[in-house]
Amino acid sequence: MELHAALMLSVLLLSVACMGAGASPVPASFLSRLRRSAGATAGLPTDPTVAATGTAESASTTPYTSPRPSRLARQAFQSDVLAVHFAHLHSEAAEVLREHGELYSHYKRERFADDPDPLVHELVLTYLPNANNLPHEIIRSTLSDSELVLLHYNALILFRDTLHRVSQSETHDIEIRVDVVIEKLRLVIDRLETTMIQLGQEASIIRVPSSIPAFHANVTAAEQNTRTLLVLQEFHAYLPHVRQDYRVLSNRY
Incomplete structure (x- = not known):
């Protein structure tokens, strides 16, 4: 120095x-x-x-780079996201079932007042999903998240589009009630598609216009009532399986 x-x-x-x-x-x-x-x-x-x-x-100035999350952290985050989606799927499916149950009961009272429990047996719409074709509940509970998410996706879209045809062919008061059910069902389908993206199933999302044909207008009032009742009847039978399977998904997280 x-x-x-x-x-x-x-x-x-x-x-x-x-x-x-x-x-x-x-x-x-x-x-x-x-x-x-x-x-x-x-x-x-x-x-x-x-x-x-x-x-x-x-x-020297070294730019700060935040550390990348670990694989375990990313998996934990995805698990949390799926837990939220599945919980919403279950609650939203239950809401559709409740709203549709009210519509179904109202329609039977209004159009089939003389029959305490009207059922349609002779009429068939081939494109309508049938709950009897679903795998048994025990088998469904063993499916993976991805398989269980896809199981009801196509069916719910078919029911949505068929209910839209019902709305177009019915009286104004029934049209309003059906549209409420359709809107709630649309929320479930949107949630399903968001979940599919999260699970890497974006390619399975249906993006084409509806394939459900318009209902014939030249039918009698009795024929129209029977046709509408069939759609409501099949959807009412299918929905509890949807709610049950989404409860299974929700309970996994």
């Missing part, structure tokens, strides 16, 4: 002497070299930024 101070003092005196004698100023580059030489002799840093900060590493 004493050597360094002596050298720096020599530089200062040399500069003052030259200025006092009227000589040309000492070039700045020469003074800078003397300072660096003095610093090197004393074992001190010669980079001014290093001298100011203390270390060469602190003089």
Whole structure:
């Protein structure tokens, strides 16, 4: 340190002497070299930024990069997201079942007042899903999340589109009630599609227009009542299985 101070003092005196004698100023580059030489002799840093900060590493600016979440953290996050979706699926399916049950009961009272429990046996709409074709409840409970999510997806879309045809063909008061059910069912389908994306099943989402044909208008009132009752009857029989399977999914998380 004493050597360094002596050298720096020599530089200062040399500069003052030259200025006092009227000589040309000492070039700045020469003074800078003397300072660096003095610093090197004393074992001190010669980079001014290093001298100011203390270390060469602190003089450089390294951008901060947040650490990537671990695989376990990502899996835990996805599990939490699925838990929310499945809980909503169960509650929303239960809401559809409740709303449709009220519609079904109202329709039977209004159009089949003389029959305490009207059922349609002779009429068939081939595109309507049938609850009797579903695997047994025990088998369904062993399906994976992805399989159970897809199991009812197509059927619910078919019921949604068929109910839309019912709405178009019915009287205004029934149309309003059917549209309420359709809207609640649409929420379930939207939730299903969001869950499918989360499970990597986006390719299975149906994006084509409905394939359900419009109902024939040239039918009698009795025929129309029977046709509407059939759709409501089949949907009413199918919905409890949907609610049960979504309860299974919800209980897994």
